[in-house]
Amino acid sequence: MTKEKSNTVKSVLKAFAIIEELDKAGELSIGELSKRLSMDKSTVHRLINTIKEAGYVTQNEDNRKYSNSLKLFAIGNKVVKSTGIKKIARPYLEYLADKTGETVNLGVRVGAKVIYVDKIESSSTIRAGLEIGMTVPTYCSGLGKAILAFTPEDALNEVLDEINFKKYTKNTIQDREDFLKELEVVRNKGYSIDDEEYVDGLICFGVPVFDYHGNPVAAVSVSFPKYRYDESKHHEMHSKLLLETSRELSKQLGYRSEHNF
The missing domain is CATH 3.30.450.40 (GAF domain)
Known part of the structure; x- marks a missing residue:
């Protein structure tokens, strides 16, 4: 596997880890996800924006936290x-x-x-x-x-x-x-x-x-x-x-x- 493909696979696995953590907790901030998953905030921010763009995550406008969308349901x-x-x-x-x-x-x-x-x-x-x-x-x-x-x-x-x-x-x-x-x-x-x-x-x-x-x-x-x-x-x-x-x-x-x- 090339380095580029390896990095892509790792990103996909991290994205799924975010989705699964939101499934457990219901609603989390980027900081909370970073702490729970031992993942850099910048990485969490990048991945969750991608997931959100695809429609699988929504953001609460009041507290800025994220949760899984009805699309996943x-x-x-x-x-x-x-x-x-x-x-x-x-x-x-x-x-x-x-x-x-x-x-x-x-x-x-x-x-x-x-x-x-x-x-x-x-x-x-x-x-x-x-x-x-x-x-x-x-x-x-x-x-x-x-x-x-x-x-x-x-x-x-x-x-x-x-x-x-x-x-x-x-x-x-x-x-x-x-x-x-x-x-x-x-x-x-x-x-x-x-x-x-x-x-x-x-x-x-x-x-x-x-x-x-x-x-x-x-x-x-x-x-x-x-x-x-x-x-x-x-x-x-x-x-x-x-x-x-x-x-x-x-x-x-x-x-x-x-x-x-």
Whole structure:
């Protein structure tokens, strides 16, 4: 390898080291990165400007610190899908469908929307849910709320800036502050509920799926017609089964921490 190629490889490795350090910390200054990585400030400054120019890092205008952009998050979602999250999740979806008798969905976030990537239909004649490949707004879906509740703050704010909070039903959340309060409830419980917020007559329970970094890369939900919903019977059963699924499926993706729910 020539000296020029060797230097190029070293620069690429250092750039990845910066991205990985930002992934761990969330937001860091050039000085903090320099100290953490034992790298000259001038080198960090040069590399991070290149990464920023490519769109993989953003800078906070208030404190001048840097963080990874949604571009990396979107790529991560695509990688997870292409490397088999559907295959990994399928047995868990089948288990949920068998236990609940209702439609079970797997979705990933793309920007401010969620795309349905897999689904198992309810065994009942009358079913509820959307088709594979369809997208729905994150703010009025069980899948979307489950993912956004555990999305890092900077990335969450970028998503919220894209949302216009259009009203689909009488139950649709139409205010950013109200939605943030809803996400806090989801974080505390560990699961989300879409109570006729996107489609009249449809109720949905959702949970996040975490990767080895603790990022919510997908979500699983159970959806069914509202008329079949008996709160005293279904609320505890569905939430318990979904939380169990979230824990076990996340472990399959390398997640080892435990949330307090």
